[in-house]
Each structure stands twice: as C-alpha cells, then as structure tokens.
Amino acid sequence: MSYSSPTSPYRADANGFFGEFGGAALPPFLVEPIAEVATAYAEASQDPDFLEELQALLSKYVGRPSLLYFAENLTRQLGGARVYLKREDLNHTGAHKINHCLGEALLAKRMGKTKVIAETGAGQHGVALATAAALVGLECEIHMGEIDIAKQHPNVVRMELLGAKVIPVSAGGRSLKEAVDSAFAVYAGAPEEYFFAIGSVVGPHPYPSMVRDFQSVVGREARAQILEAEGRLPDVLVAAVGGGSNAMGLFDAFLTDESVRIVGVEPGGEGLHGTRHAATMTLGTPGTLHGMHTRVLQDSDGEPAPVHSIASGLDYPGVGPQHVRLAELGRAQYVSVTDAETLAAFRTLSRVEGIIPALESSHALAHVMQLAPTLPADAIVIANLSGRGDKDVDYVAELIHGE
Structure with a gap:
C-alpha cells in the first residue's frame, strides 16, 4: 500500500x-x-x-478485494452505458x-x-x-x-x-x-x-x-479490476457524497486520469427550492465547521443550517474540503437527487439485480439511472455501492406504506 x-x-x-x-x-x-x-x-x-x-x-478480516460487479440486468433495463458496481456492501460490517x-x-x-x-x-x-x-x-x-x-x-x-x-x-x-x-x-x-x-x-x-488514504483501497482495486474486465478505464465514476469518504475512496486512484469523468451525488432531499435537503456542494457557502474550512449550509448568522436526507449518513451540513477543491479545479462535478428518486433507485436495484443497497448508495444509483441511458452502449460507468440496505429496510417499509 x-x-x-x-x-x-x-x-x-x-x-x-x-x-x-x-x-x-x-x-x-x-x-x-x-x-x-x-x-x-x-x-x-x-x-x-x-x-x-x-x-x-x-x-483476511474484511474480505478485500471487494467485487467489481457488472450489473447486466440493470444495464439492459436502462439502455446505454455498461454499469458496474463496486460492491463495498459485501465487506465485513456491510459498508466501506x-x-x-x-x-x-x-x-x-x-x-x-x-x-x-x-x-x-x-x-x-x-x-x-x-x-x-x-x-x-x-x-x-x-x-x-x-x-x-x-x-x-x-x-x-x-x-x-x-x-x-x-x-x-x-x-x-x-x-x-x-x-x-x-x-x-x-x-x-x-x-x-x-x-x-x-x-x-x-x-x-x-x-x-x-x-481518504485508508479508503483509497476502493479506487485502487476498482482501477485494476476494470482494466482486467474491460481492458480500459471507465468513462464515468459516480458516488454519493455527504461528508464524502466513500466518494474519495473511489475517486482517488483516478484523479490524474483526465479521461475519467467524476461525479459526486448529494442529497437533494425534498427539493433544492426549500431547506429540506443537504446539498452542500450545490448550495453551501464557505465557512468553518468541525475544525475545517469548507462549504457549509448555513443560516444568515453563519450557523450550520438544519439539513435533511432520506439517508441518515448524508444529512450533514458540511462536506470534505478535498471535494470542494476538486470542484474548484473542475476535476469533479457535483449533482443532487431527491429522496423520491433515491427511493425509486433503491427499489429498482433490489428488484432488477437482487441487491438491496443502502439509501446512501442509492443516491449514486439514482444518478446512474438518469445518466446511463444518455451514454453510448460502449461507455462504462462505475458506481460505488458503498453499503448494504439491511439497516434501511424497516424505514423504507414505512415510507412505502406511507405512499
């Protein structure tokens, strides 16, 4: 290492x-x-x-390397790009x-x-x-x-x-x-x-x-695995971003590969028009939070604002400073998806691939499901499936029942 x-x-x-x-x-x-x-x-x-x-x-304990899985059923359903999932959900404890x-x-x-x-x-x-x-x-x-x-x-x-x-x-x-x-x-x-x-x-x-360094094993493995599977680098990397550890883990090994597009997906919650979201990279402003200078969702007094996400691991009003730098340099793009889009992605992967993803990871999946159909059939997308959804099933059942 x-x-x-x-x-x-x-x-x-x-x-x-x-x-x-x-x-x-x-x-x-x-x-x-x-x-x-x-x-x-x-x-x-x-x-x-x-x-x-x-x-x-x-x-020997976690079970690495984790699989890089070609989601053939999802790829066929979406049309367009070939979709691979980095299966961090298979790690011991169920996440990255x-x-x-x-x-x-x-x-x-x-x-x-x-x-x-x-x-x-x-x-x-x-x-x-x-x-x-x-x-x-x-x-x-x-x-x-x-x-x-x-x-x-x-x-x-x-x-x-x-x-x-x-x-x-x-x-x-x-x-x-x-x-x-x-x-x-x-x-x-x-x-x-x-x-x-x-x-x-x-x-x-x-x-x-x-x-980031401890998580960089994710990207190093994915880079070697996609080269073995496809003989070339991916066209796009996609990962959910709250604080940003699973995303930096995947992105790190590809930062100097300018041909690889990098996309972080934030929690748009109930929509960016109100306050029920946690889209820090999209709507945050420079500030200081928890010992770092970064982007922060904050009120008029400079205090961290209340945030919301369907995914508990993403409802944070700040973001890792390296993500801010990557956006500033134009090396990474940051988008958002809503709670509803996230829940739909959660249900789709479960039914199409037999994989129940974490709600955090489902943010990345939701963007992939929007992006893949717009890309040519020979394009390659890798999404970081950062965790499994066992922890979310009761909460998701409540949401579905509420629908």
Whole structure:
C-alpha cells in the first residue's frame, strides 16, 4: 500500500489545506491533541509494519478485494452505458466504513489510547468502529442523534452487541451534525484516553487526508479490476457524497486520469427550492465547521443550517474540503437527487439485480439511472455501492406504506 505524493495538485499542503479549504481551525485545548494525531499518522503511513498489518486485516478480516460487479440486468433495463458496481456492501460490517475504522483503531493502539470515540449517522461508521475496537482490544463510545437512532435501530443493537456504548444525542436537529458536536465535547475532556475516529473525510487536518488514504483501497482495486474486465478505464465514476469518504475512496486512484469523468451525488432531499435537503456542494457557502474550512449550509448568522436526507449518513451540513477543491479545479462535478428518486433507485436495484443497497448508495444509483441511458452502449460507468440496505429496510417499509 502506498499513498500518492503530497505534491499533487489534488493533495493537501503541509498544513492540511486543499487550496483555500481544509486546515485545522481548533480551540487552543485541542491543538496539541490533534497535532499528535497528525504526527502519529505521518509516521504510521511510512511504517511498513503498520501498512502490512492493515493490509492483512483488509484481506483476511474484511474480505478485500471487494467485487467489481457488472450489473447486466440493470444495464439492459436502462439502455446505454455498461454499469458496474463496486460492491463495498459485501465487506465485513456491510459498508466501506470498515476500511478507515481499522486504520484508525490500529493508529489509536499505536498511540497508546485506551478508547475510541466517534459520531455516526446511519450507524455504519459506528458499527465498523465498534467492530474494529473489539478486534484490537479498545473501548468504544458512539454518539448518535436520536432521530437516527429511531431510523437505524438495527445498527444500534449491533453496536451494543459489539461492546460499544451508544450515547443518544438530543440537542438541535438530533442528527449527524449534533452527534459530531457531542462526541467532540467528550473527546476534548480526555484526549489522553480517547482517539477521535472521525467517520468521513471531514474535520481538522489530518483527518480529511487520513480517512481518504485508508479508503483509497476502493479506487485502487476498482482501477485494476476494470482494466482486467474491460481492458480500459471507465468513462464515468459516480458516488454519493455527504461528508464524502466513500466518494474519495473511489475517486482517488483516478484523479490524474483526465479521461475519467467524476461525479459526486448529494442529497437533494425534498427539493433544492426549500431547506429540506443537504446539498452542500450545490448550495453551501464557505465557512468553518468541525475544525475545517469548507462549504457549509448555513443560516444568515453563519450557523450550520438544519439539513435533511432520506439517508441518515448524508444529512450533514458540511462536506470534505478535498471535494470542494476538486470542484474548484473542475476535476469533479457535483449533482443532487431527491429522496423520491433515491427511493425509486433503491427499489429498482433490489428488484432488477437482487441487491438491496443502502439509501446512501442509492443516491449514486439514482444518478446512474438518469445518466446511463444518455451514454453510448460502449461507455462504462462505475458506481460505488458503498453499503448494504439491511439497516434501511424497516424505514423504507414505512415510507412505502406511507405512499
């Protein structure tokens, strides 16, 4: 495993800035603890023993490489481009989150921490971190908004079975943003005990780069797999974007391949005309959130605005700073799909391919279902199927019954 040179225009500088975005905007009492994480990761990322241990777990524990699956039935139904799915839903724990959680847990142990703490939205990061903590022998504490606890009860049970302590968060919108706030507050009180395991390519430096690096295995595998299957690179990559970890995981290995179009798909919720969405890249403005300078959906006072998505893992008012930089450079395009389009994609993949996708991943699928018919039959699209939909079936059943 090797990580790309920081001299790339798509990489952060020494202070964690992707152009004007990123950095580490922290209160004084967190500057030293986060700097220690940055130093520890810089050392670990160059340590062959650390990388070898992580790679061994990814292959022998997670089950990597994950499949790159040609969705023949879906391709036939849509017409147009050949559609491939990167099957992160087949990973142990059911999503891409296990990739970076194992890396963070190993780093926490290397730093001598006894506990890992994190936020979770859909629960997949929480489940993955609880799994990694159990494996390496660390205590685990997960903060989760009350709305998401109600929507994702099976994942709450899984976290508790794995030994994690799940903390309900009742403040504000009672979702992902408030869960991050709550977990950060606990971490700030005892950074000598805790390692904060951020669940996406967000937060202060080094987290956006570190989580991307741990997730980059997705794109490296997909690149090799599509070359073997088709003898050439894809025409388009598509992935859902909330914070943006699964997307950066897929996109990273293709950033210098200018022939490959890159598309991130945001939650348009109930429509961009109102406030019931989480389309940060589309409608956000520059601001500071959770220790990073990025795009933020914010009110007239500069406070993070309430957001909404059918997918708990995407209802976040910010986005990873590298995504902002990619859009600024014109390397990636960001679009949105609605809740209704997402639900339709969820049902279509289930019935046509026998694969029940996560609602987060269904955002990417919804855009693919719009895009593929407009492309020639020899075009290739890869969508990141970032997680499975087991966690969503009860909530989806309620939505369908409501229809």
